[in-house]
Amino acid sequence: MFSGNRRRMAARLAGSAMVLFLLWTSFLIPAPVWADGPPIDPTAEVEVTADALNIREAPTTNARIVGVLYRGQRVTVDDLTPSGQTIEGVSTWYHVAGRGWISGAYTRVVRGWPVVEVTADVLNVRSGPGTGYAILGQLRWGERVEVVHLVRGSPYNWYLIVYRGNTAYIAAEYTRPASVWPLPTAYRTITSPWGMRIDPIDGQWKFHDGIDIAAPSGTPVFAFRAGTVTYAGWNGGYGLYVRIDHGDGVTSFYGHLSRVDVQVGQRVSLGQTIGLSGNTGRSTGPHLHFGTWVNGRSVDPLTLVRRP
Numbered sequence: 034m035f036s037g038n039r040r041r042m043a044a045r046l047a048g049s050a051m052v053l054f055l056l057w058t059s060f061l062i063p064a065p066v067w068a069d070g071p072p073i074d075p076t077a078e079v080e081v082t083a084d085a086l087n088i089r090e091a092p093t094t095n096a097r098i099v100g101v102l103y104r105g106q107r108v109t110v111d112d113l114t115p116s117g118q119t120i121e122g123v124s125t126w127y128h129v130a131g132r133g134w135i136s137g138a139y140t141r142v143v144r145g146w147p148v149v150e151v152t153a154d155v156l157n158v159r160s161g162p163g164t165g166y167a168i169l170g171q172l173r174w175g176e177r178v179e180v181v182h183l184v185r186g187s188p189y190n191w192y193l194i195v196y197r198g199n200t201a202y203i204a205a206e207y208t209r210p211a212s213v214w215p216l217p218t219a220y221r222t223i224t225s226p227w228g229m230r231i232d233p234i235d236g237q238w239k240f241h242d243g244i245d246i247a248a249p250s251g252t253p254v255f256a257f258r259a260g261t262v263t264y265a266g267w268n269g270g271y272g273l274y275v276r277i278d279h280g281d282g283v284t285s286f287y288g289h290l291s292r293v294d295v296q297v298g299q300r301v302s303l304g305q306t307i308g309l310s311g312n313t314g315r316s317t318g319p320h321l322h323f324g325t326w327v328n329g330r331s332v333d334p335l336t337l338v339r340r341p
C-alpha cells in the first residue's frame with residue numbers, strides 16, 4: 034500500500050522544511066507568520082452522512098467489503114487517496130485507522146484538519162497542484178477551508194483540500210491560518226493593551242506580554258487557532274493558565290482562568306473551548322490575559338487575530 038511510503042515522504046519533507054526554516058529564521062528577516070503554512074496533521078475525524086457506508090479492503094468499489102459504518106458514526110482518518118485516482122466518479126477515499134477504506138463523498142469532516150482562510154479576493158480551486166489544472170470553482174476573501182496536505186511546488190505551494198466531496202487544490206500563498214477571538218464576541222473590550230505600561234498592582238513601568246480582555250468569570254475561552262496544548266495548570270502570577278503550540282512558530286497562552294478543560298499533549302481545534310475565564314493569580318479583576326509568541330518573541334495578539 035502506498036500510504037506508508039507517502040507518510041515517510043511527508044516526514045522527510047517536514048524534516049527538510051524544518052532545516053530550511055531554521056536556516057532562514059537565523060538570518061535577519063523576521064518570518065511572516067504564515068509563510069510556511071499551518072501545521073499539517075494528516076489525521077481527522079469524519080462523520081458518516083450516508084445511511085450505511087461500506088468499509089473496503091482497498092480504495093475501490095470492487096474491493097472486498099470488510100465492514101459497515103452507519104449514519105452519524107465518527108471515525109479517524111489517517112490517510113486518503115491522492116486526487117487523480119478516480120474510481121467510478123468518486124475521487125477521494127479515506128483510510129479508516131486499522132480498518133480499511135471508505136468513500137469520502139459520504140462523510141463530513143468533524144475535527145482535526147487545520148483551517149485556513151482565503152486572503153485573495155478570489156482564489157481558484159483546481160483539480161491538481163498547478164495553474165495548468167482545471168478550475169473546479171472559486172473561493173472568496175475570508176472563506177475558510179480545511180487543509181489535508183501541503184504539496185510543495187514552484188512557484189506556489191498548494192494545499193490539498195476537500196471541496197464539494199472531492200479532492201482539490203488551492204495556492205497556499207493566498208491563505209493564512211484561520212483564527213478566532215478567544216472569547217465570545219460580546220467580550221471585545223481591551224482593558225490593557227500589549228506593550229509597556231504602568232503595572233496596575235505595583236505602579237512600576239513594565240512590559241505587558243498580552244492583552245487583557247474584560248469578561249466575567251466563567252466565560253468560555255477558545256483556542257484562537259488549532260494546535261497542541263503544552264501547558265495546562267497553575268503558572269505563578271498567570272494563575273490557572275493554558276499554553277498552545279500552533280506548530281508554525283506561533284504559541285498562544287491564556288491566563289487568570291477559573292477552570293482548565295484541556296491536558297498537556299491534547300490536540301485542540303480552532304475555537305475549541307479550553308477552559309473558563311476567571312480572576313486567578315496576579316489579577317485585579319475578572320478578565321482574560323491573552324498572549325501570543327512568534328518564534329520565541331512576544332507579539333501583540335492583535336497582529337494575529339481580528340478584534341470583533
Ligand SMILES: [Zn+2]
Nearest residue numbers: 243244245322
Ligand atoms: Zn494582562
